Amino acid sequence: MKKRIFGTDGIRGIVGNEITFNLVMNLGKALAHKVCVGPKKGKILIVKDTRLSSDGLEAAVTAGICSMGSDVIFAGILPTPAACFLIKESNADASISISASHNSFEFNGIKIFDKRGFKLNDSLEDELEEIINKASNFRECQGDKVGVLCYEKSLMDNYVSHIAKNFKVNTENLKIAVDCANGSSFICAEKIFSKIGINFTILNNKPNGKNINDACGSTDLSCLRKFVVENKYDLGFAYDGDADRCMVVSESGDVIDGDNIMAFCAYEMSKENNLAKSCVVGTPMSNLGMIEFLKSKNINFVETKVGDRYISEEIISNGYNFGGEQSGHIIFKDFNQTGDGLLTSIIILNNLVKNKMKASEILSMFSKTPQLLINIKLEKEYSENLLVDIRQKFETMIDKNDKLFIRKSGTESLIRVMIQSYDKDKLKHIDNFYKKDQSLEFILKNQ
Template sequence: MARLFGTDGVRGIANKDLTPQLAFELGRAGAYVLTECSRRPKILIGRDSRVSGDMLQSALTAGLTSVGAEVIDAGIIPTPAVAYLTRLYKLDAGVVISASHNPVEYNGIKFFNKDGYKLPDEVEDKIEKIINENSDLPTPTGLDVGNVIESKSAQRDYIEFLKSTINCDLKGLKIVLDCAYGASSTVAPILFHELGADVILYGSHPNGEKINVKCGSTNPKVLQEIVAGTGADVGFAFDGDADRLIAVDEKGNIVDGDHIMAMCGIHLKSRGKLNKNTVVVTVMSNIGLDIALKQNGIDVVKTKVGDRYVLEEMVRNGYSIGGEQSGHIIFLDHNTTGDGEITALKVAELLVSSGKKLSELSGVMVSYPQVLINAKVKNELKHKYMDDEDIAREINKLEKEMQGEGRVLIRPSGTEPLVRVMVEGKDQEKIESMAKELASLIEKKLN
């Protein structure tokens, strides 16, 4: 049986893969495992704007209250707000209903523990075991049945926290916000307006039919046009649950997570606030980020793909910043998960404090061309690519050809019968040819 939890909670097409029945069972089992069987656990729920959110929240809440939990409903609010508020309110757990950057028809459920951290595999396995084995759980009656309280202060408490993460106002900055019709629309417009910025809005109200459609961090084309056409200083694109951010400079060019980490890592080092002089990235980050950080005397630690692995490395070794090219960036001195609003504030603060244009600041890093090709293979063989001598020999040959100015990364898909081939280097035409040849060889040898 396939594992229920993926790299970021339980996700699928709402009402097909992620059904109300499954949401109910996740609520029961999650409350039981995360609250250590306490008699009246308190659990915060937040969600994005998806149409299926009401349905799943009703089912999830029924599961939580059926085992005696008190549910605090924070409404439509960013994922990182749930992580922060769970700690602030000293609750037993937090739950988010969102499929992040995924299309409208998808949804997901992810849990945070009492300290605001996503769950490790072993805790998710306990929840999954209870569901799979249909384990008996407490079924309180009468006054012991759980209840729901609507939070009146969640949005304001989170906004005040966000303001505390920077040391200046944003007067004089013209900022375009693309809220993806999602969770950031309840927070970001208020936040940047109250900090004094001249704000232009796009996708700035919750709309479950439009979330992530031609907008947001995965679709910033309209944002680029607005920034370039209005003479704005910067544009910020959040995804559906606002845990990731992509910026756009004053010329309308995209500034991705790698560039943001380069800028912020160098800035933190200059102020003596870069813990252990290290930035944590994944193996998919551009080689240009490695070069930029090393040129500035900053060490780089790499993890598997996934912000949860970045976070684990940061917590384990006490690092202060890490993230992914996609814009999942964690400032661990402030929050326990990727936070798009904090990332946007840090970029805006850097613009104010430096007096420079974003195009100049992001120029500390030069992105190398990347080519990604999927090789279709037999699912049972997708982890065997390095066992084949011909494949290993070809990878070594390609890396020698690039003479330290490029790399080859091979990664089996977690969900599909694919091996992902990524080649990175200075010459676009050359790396495209390399990637195609290697993918063809992998398909031949693993089929």
């Protein structure tokens, strides 16, 4: 069976291996062929992150799009959520974000949004994949039918204004640190926080093509935690490479993750009657403690598949307006259709100042159920029965009151095992046992 090109969040892989320039050019052809039909020329917006390969992939996808007669708008280095927001601003038929999100620089990827600003669903991705496989045989346009490209630098200002206008409070006595992960937010984050007039310091905003997400950003908070505590800042925000995630560090250096952020923001939205259907959308990775907290505030919790795309689909399909993931993808549908780290920061600041709260007080809103995450590396392709085999191994170590969730990562060659249990000693025992060797062979052999 042929391996699927699309994962849980677009196309992603190591450049020169899973992601080739030829594949990306054919993707450009396929996208133009799919979304731009009829006599009118199509128009596709592109943003990118700071990886070494992003310029080349931008050129490849642009060549594919223009060869099919559609035009390209370059918006420059911008977060993935800007690709979503700017579709309507630029009157584009679709948009592309060239990024591999939280992965290291060797990886890159393509995320696609349709004309409404929604990520493509599974059926549309399957359809597009079929077209990609035929795209190299497409007849290319000639003469004045060839697509053209234009640079629209003003689009960054549109996105900056969109985020900044949601800032509603006076924070003259607040000091914040912002970790841009040497990624796509490194220009616009400074513009946004300057525009709202807050006292801030930007960290990790000197990308060199290779240092994106390198010991910084939302996946490694050690740099931000140290800076906030040593310099007595009120809090810090950290984004990943394409700034669709946000993690927070309190004044005492403690981590405030996506579950904490969701509980805090959902409760504030509920108090102001702004939480649609009094409901939050999460995933099987969501902490049980957060879910219990929401229930205690008469807020419902709906679970969907892991991935902000599936959260967005659930929100849109059922008339909700808020959801997110523990990893820091937080969707405020009233403002954007996808996770937006910068927007999340602004809303958190609004809520903290309005309630005269310290960031650390967010952590006291609920007690987290102890949780263990084990990442099992995959060196090769395995059968679908593998997840069943792994589940059976772990089920022998837990009981019915515990929560076990196992999935294959959609962005990396990993199987993720998450266990939540009120028994800390049990989790410690499991953790110590598998710290010896987290290889697949060891796990399947032992129990």
